[in-house]
Amino acid sequence: MTVPDLAGSHIRLRVMREDDAAALVRAASDGELWNLAVTVVPSDKTVAAYMKPALDGFRADTVIPYVIENIGIGEVIGSTRFWKLDRVNRTVEIGHTWIAASYQRTVVNTEMKLLMLTYAFETLNCVRVQFQTDELNAKSRAAIARLGAKEEGILRNERIMPDGRIRNTVMFSILDSEWPDVKSKLAARLAG
Numbered sequence: 001m002t003v004p005d006l007a008g009s010h011i012r013l014r015v016m017r018e019d020d021a022a023a024l025v026r027a028a029s030d031g032e033l034w035n036l037a038v039t040v041v042p043s044d045k046t047v048a049a050y051m052k053p054a055l056d057g058f059r060a061d062t063v064i065p066y067v068i069e070n071i072g073i074g075e076v077i078g079s080t081r082f083w084k085l086d087r088v089n090r091t092v093e094i095g096h097t098w099i100a101a102s103y104q105r106t107v108v109n110t111e112m113k114l115l116m117l118t119y120a121f122e123t124l125n126c127v128r129v130q131f132q133t134d135e136l137n138a139k140s141r142a143a144i145a146r147l148g149a150k151e152e153g154i155l156r157n158e159r160i161m162p163d164g165r166i167r168n169t170v171m172f173s174i175l176d177s178e179w180p181d182v183k184s185k186l187a188a189r190l191a192g
Contacts, residue, residue: 003015006066006115006118006119007071007115008071008111008114008115008190009071009111009190010070010071010072010107010108010111011069011070011071011108011112011115012068012069012071013066013067013068013069013080013112013116014067015058015065015066016051016054016055016067016079016081018055020051020067020076021042021047021048021051023075023076024042024047024051024067024079025042025043025044025047026075026076027068027075027076027077027078027079027100028042028043028098028100030077030100030101030102031100031101031102033098033101034046039134039137040096040161040162041098051065054081054083054096057081057083061085061087062083062084062085063081063082063083063085064081064082064083064085065079065080065081065083065096066079066080066081068080068099068108068112070103077099077103077108078097078098078099078100078103078108079096079097079098080094080095080096080097080112081094081095081096081097082116082120083095083096085124090126090127091126091127091128091129092120092124092126092128092129092130093130093131093132094116094117094120094129094131095131095132097109097112104139107190110186110189113147113186114186114187117129117147117174117179117182117186118183121176126176127175127176128173128175128176129173129174130171130172130173130174131144131147131149131171131172132155132158132169132171132172133169133170134161134167134168134169135154135167135169135170136167141170144172145172147174147182147186148174148181148182148185148186149172149173149174149182150172150174150178151170151171152171153170153171154168154170155168155170155171156168
């Protein structure tokens with residue numbers, strides 16, 4: 001499957017490759033993000049296991065994994081992916097997103113989500129894009145809500161985290177009918 005890079009003014013989303021492991025670990029070391037209990041971020045010990053389902057899913061046409069590159073310096077600063085890609089029902093989930101600590105609360109997340117949502121709704125022709133996050137991850141919940149996604153509820157005991165904690169997951173979505181308003185607000189935030 002051929003998937004284009006998604007590029008904005010500040011970042012480029014490039015499809016993940018086998019040789020991105022070291023760059024992902026370098027980006028995650030900015031803040032030692034692998035120590036976060038509310039998400040899974042690769043370390044040098046876990047990067048192969050982190051990348052395998054992303055790359056296998058890409059080959060199966062159910063995942064589009066990206067590395068996030070800072071255009072100005074040409075370095076990887078994080079990762080995200082489309083997953084649970086369902087072309088029949090025209091739905092997808094954006095997830096597995098993390099950004100190096102020094103780029104959090106900058107234009108990076110807004111531009112990345114604008115690029116991804118535009119691709120999902122206007123190229124993949126999705127009718128629904130969903131997001132999920134750990135109930136305890138207040139930063140992620142706030143960031144998803146700022147996008148304009150609607151909180152739909154909590155899936156109780158949805159998964160077991162690497163440290164053994166049983167996680168409750170908060171579900172959010174944006175529908176195709178909501179996309180024009182969400183798009184204009186994201187574009188205005190980027191322009192401001």
